[in-house]
Amino acid sequence: MSPEKLVKYAIEAQGNAKAKYSKFYVGCALLASDNQVFLGCNIESAAYPSTMCAERVAIYSAISQGVTDFKAIAIVSKLSAKPCGPCRQIIHEYLGGIPIYVSDGKTDKYETHFINDLLPFPFG
Secondary structure, three states, X not given: OOHHHHHHHHHHHHOOOEOOOOOOOOEEXXXXXXXXXXXXXXXXXXXXXXXXXXXXXXXXXXXXXXXXXXXXXXXXXOOOOOOOHHHHHHHHHHOOOOOEEEEOOOOOOOEEEOHHHHOOOOOO
């Protein structure tokens, strides 16, 4: 699957985000090695530490369904934000060195990153 198509899936997921406090809507699409796509969106709570990022929603969904081998992940937000610290750690632990495509979802442009660049000193 092309990065552009995976970004389109992430845009679709972004439409499901629940960000009534921050107004920062994030979508994620995780491509498994068997070409299944797992979507995730950020979901906020008034008990803010209970909020869950789009990346972890997608990763946890895949893992909970028994899928553990992945090819790529796409993340969409209005600022082309990179994953937060906790998400970087989870990506390191469960996705390894796959490409991380980051986009604002409004253009065809995307950035490609790898976890070793985003998280130089991971745990584990």
